[in-house]
Ligand SMILES: *[C@@H]1O[C@H](CO)[C@@H](O)[C@H](O)[C@H]1NC(C)=O
């Protein structure tokens with residue numbers, strides 16, 4: 001095992017923290033009234049500040065709907081000051097619950113109702129007791145780097161003892177070793193959504209090791225034995241050989257005599273997405289680039305219906321001082337090798353030997369005194385805690401449900417719109433956030449659905465600033481007043497009218513403005529929450545409940561809608577305003593980096609990007625335009641499409657328009673085309689000015705056009721008279737040298753071809769429909 005230590009140039013603060021804001025992270029809080037949470041050990045080990053978290057957060061989402069996961073992390077990602085991984089996961093289960101007490105669930109069945117803590121619903125629980133007991137009794141992985149933390153002695157030998165948690169402190173039924181390390185080597189109930197990392201070349205490793213796709217092994221011991229031995233000196237081996245050799249103590253009713261090295265199947269879901277994280281900076285719990293929140297857009301799986309789930313975000317940071325990944329190799333199992341004392345830093349720093357290095361303070365220990373100037377008589381003390389050089393933070397949501405779509409929404413695209421934040425001014429809520437709609441700006445296509453839903457608490461600190469009844473969270477949605485001065489739209493191709501205007505503090509008059517085509521009844525419900533509340537004092541929504549749900553609503557009129565919350569939009573100190581831009585074309589914003597990925601566009605086109613095609617994260621935007629919509633745009637620009645004689649697909653527009661790939665690498669675009677028997681089909685690319693059209697070298701087969709591209713542009717398939725083939729091929733050869741490819745589809749006219757496209761996209765690589 002090799003450990004590399006570099007001069008410690010950066011020093012870590014005690015709290016580096018990660019907070020989940022949508023869905024609301026609990027940070028171990030449960031509907032409590034204080035600014036500080038009552039019990040930091042209630043459910044999990046966050047290592048976060050006591051003031052973080054939200055009291056309440058349970059919502060439901062439709063399967064296949066789109067949910068923006070938003071968080072803040074304090075110590076930067078995608079920044080050279082720290083290695084960083086963000087791991088997003090979820091778990092579900094009938095017994096998963098928030099509980100009704102802030103007391104930690106006991107570690108002793110005698111303290112639970114019916115001697116069964118798993119079913120004692122007073123206590124919040126994510127992982128269950130059996131899982132915890134297995135962790136508590138299982139030998140820890142002795143190949144892990146432990147620095148100078150004390151992990152000796154018989155009571156520090158199991159998976160609850162780690163470098164970050166040497167004393168084995170318990171938080172809920174979380175397993176500390178699993179908590180600190182990812183991917184974990186034993187089975188866990190956690191399913192992976194995404195891994196966002198500084199080093200995307202690790203992605204193939206994460207994706208293949210994820211329990212989503214890979215079975216895990218553990219030493220299986222009958223439950224009765226584990227319960228009977230919970231407080232004895234019994235230990236469960238962590239490898240096959242020792243497991244099979246283990247003779248079980250006699251326990252009534254158990255026939256097994258030895259441990260069984262058992263395979264626990266993979267979760268059987270697609271590998272998680274994996275890409276570079278977006279940039280965030282040190283010492284700031286805030287937005288990322290461009291002022292946008294740190295986000296992952298999760299498309300909740302389609303075939304998924306669960307009543308009780310929790311979302312988990314993990315934030316793993318380590319300094320550049322050591323090669324963390326080489327230190328977690330379980331094959332380095334000889335105990336002791338991973339102790340700090342064994343690490344010889346002398347070579348690294350050009351010192352004679354280990355003793356000489358130690359004399360100068362170049363040792364991996366707490367607060368070393370380094371003698372930087374060899375002949376000077378002073379040393380400088382470094383603020384190092386070896387439990388924290390390489391550290392994991394975490395937050396978890398309150399429970400949520402995923403429900404089946406009603407029959408009439410089977411194929412609908414559903415966007416969740418929620419409210420984040422809690423009552424108070426920016427200082428009082430920190431490290432939580434003030435109220436905001438999530439997503440603050442939603443771009444959607446006409447015909448898709450929005451699902452307004454939010455929740456809050458009645459027990460925020462009573463002196464926190466806010467309108468209405470002290471301590472309470474309430475929100476509503478009303479259209480803002482119309483604009484009274486002209487304004488350029490600033491957004492290319494933003495169609496339709498503007499409803500409501502930026503920055504207005506008064507609501508609009510519903511008689512002369514539409515809001516998302518909603519009927520008057522819905523508008524009233526959104527304003528005074530009356531589909532959930534019968535009468536009462538609602539001028540500041542005080543008598544309404546904390547939870548609100550309008551249900552999914554279809555939006556058909558294009559335009560940009562500006563809305564606000566009347567109660568919380570106290571201009572002097574707070575704003576709660578949101579925006580929905582309803583477009584006449586479908587749009588997907590997807591981030592793809594070194595690891596590549598497959599993107600399906602409305603099931604009508606697919607882009608497959610192999611690993612190592614992009615050098616870094618690219619924010620792609622993919623739009624699909626109907627031909628009539630595109631023709632209108634082209635005419636507006638005074639252009640025309642002067643190639644081919646008819647359409648064989650819709651228009652696909654991929655942004656940015658520049659070359660995206662490294663060197664001469666390409667990615668593959670597939671789009672659905674309709675090919676009349678008597679005609680050829682040619683695929684053309686143009687820029688956003690529609691000035692010139694270039695014929696691409698595309699393979700047209702079985703209703704699919706497949707071609708290679710290097711960047712964005714506008715793509716369309718055109719029918720051509722047979723004679724055009726020769727000319728087309730020549731142009732195509734020239735065009736091949738040029739850039740990209742665009743895809744198109746005419747799935748509506750040919751819906752049966754849709755399956756073949758989807759099949760094609762699947763074959764092309766991981767189906768990352770989640771990304772769209
Ligand atoms: C954090 O990074 C270290 C390497 O520095 C790795 O060993 C560990 O598994 C990671 N943990 C998580 C939760 O990502």
Ligand SMILES: *[C@@H]1O[C@H](CO)[C@@H](O)[C@H](O)[C@H]1NC(C)=O
Pocket residue numbers: 425426427428465572573
């Ligand atoms: C506005 O919020 C700040 C904290 O950001 C607080 O100090 C100030 O008192 C608030 N203003 C009013 C009028 O309450």
Ligand SMILES: *[C@@H]1O[C@H](CO)[C@@H](O)[C@H](O)[C@H]1NC(C)=O
Pocket residue numbers: 425465466467570571572573
């Ligand atoms: C707006 O909020 C501040 C506290 O943040 C409060 O002092 C003020 O009274 C509020 N304004 C109104 C009109 O309620």
Ligand SMILES: *[C@@H]1O[C@H](CO)[C@@H](O)[C@H](O)[C@H]1NC(C)=O
Pocket residue numbers: 295296297439441442443589590591619
């Ligand atoms: C998530 O979607 C929003 C628009 O809906 C987009 O602006 C943002 O870039 C997306 N985030 C990522 C990480 O792709």
